[in-house]
Amino acid sequence: MTRLRVLHLVDDTTAGGVMRVIDHLLTAPELAAQADHELRTVARGGIGPGRLKADVIVSHLAVSWRALPMLALLRLCNPRARLIHVEHSYTEAFVAECVPRKGRFTRLLRTAYRLFDTVVAVSAAQGAWLARIGAVRTGALRVIRSTVDTAPFRALPRPAGPVRVFGAIGRLDRQKGFDTLIAAFRQVEREDIALHIYGEGPEKAALEALAGADPRIRFMGFAANPAEAFAAVDCVAMPSRWEAYGLVALEALAAGRSLLVNPVDGLQDHVATGAVAARAPSAEAWAALITCTAESREARPDAPMPTSLPLWQALIAGTDTQAGQGAGEPSAGPRAA
Structure with a gap:
């Protein structure tokens, strides 16, 4: 049986949280047992990588108006691959603090995300915000919290x-x-x-x-x-x-x-x-x-350390049934954290 080929795309390899998360996905034994994972660096806002030898393409790219042509070309050149985008950056508070033209920014997200089969939010709060503003079409949003080796x-x-x-x-x-x-x-x-x-x-x-x-x-x-x-x-x-x-x-x-x-x-x-x-x-x-x-004199008890790898396994295999429900569901409750 042919093994799945999973290609991760990144446009910024600066040492930091995003690269640590990607490295964890590339090296986790649970994911390696399921598929071959590879990382490729592309130019930010460039023309695009063209046709790729991959069954699943995972974008860790920065979404921008400048990057839209590359993302569209990625979809056009790889019609049979499943395209997944992981949103590592944009959040409700980021928009409130840093984005003056909020309506235009929402249109950017809606346009870019529709090029992907699945959009992954890295926290429940982020997922709830993306759902609330209608950035991701129904059924395409998943919440898979970022994780590293703890x-x-x-x-x-x-x-x-x-x-x-x-x-x-x-x-x-x-x-x-x-x-x-x-x-x-x-x-x-x-x-x-x-x-x-x-x-x-x-x-x-x-x-x-x-x-x-x-x-x-x-x-x-x-x-x-x-x-x-x-x-x-x-x-x-x-x-x-x-x-x-x-x-x-x-x-x-x-x-x-x-x-x-x-x-x-x-x-x-x-x-x-x-x-x-x-x-x-x-x-x-x-x-x-x-x-x-x-x-305070109270000792903090150890909390269980959840892992997101089973959710990634299901998403890569195409067997996940989250679709905004169940484990990792975006919370609609109060945003007081």
Whole structure:
């Protein structure tokens, strides 16, 4: 029997969450037993890869007006392949924060997504938003949460005692909301807590200026081994302005760390497995949450670590029956995460 050939397309191989998710899909034994997976890099907004030798083509590409001709050509040149698009980037909060012409942007998504047989949302909150704005045609939307190997984080010793070291882990740019976190931390009048910020990025100088001379706030630089950063903190804070899913959240929970999140986008998905949401994405709300967390004496029990690989197996085999229902169904409930 001929094995399925699955080709993953990417237009940005910068080290980060998306590439870690793709690498996990390419190397997972469960998926390798089912099909041959291959990765191909294409030029962003280029002419397109033409006819491809694949039964299933998985797009991890950035959707834009410039990329539409390439996506259309991908569909035209591969009429017998099943085309799947994974939406790693766009979310409700991203549109609210970054998109001035929202109606035009919705038309872009509807136009692009109709070129694919299936569109995968990487969180229930993102999937609910895509369904609500009518971006994906009925029956074509699936929710498969992003996942990576969490074994190195599950192997870490669990923190003992109250939370004293708060950690912020990620690229230092506006999306991550570390400016809000620093402002909140400086409002908390406790000398026995610290904030360690792991990462590099364009906002570093501005964040250092915001931290001022507060000795409790330390910039730790890039964490080449993320597990070491998690091992050094008791709690992980994610005040992101938008976040499609949030691998740092998955890793924090796997490591048994307390997890604080903003009530936006895919960060809402992690509340069910132990995250605590700020009342609002403001410095005042975060200051209250930090204070409450530092005063708490309750140990956080280990949460079960769900895997998305069975959903990927079913989708690749064409046997999935999710279609917006069952496991991974987009939540229509309150978006407070």
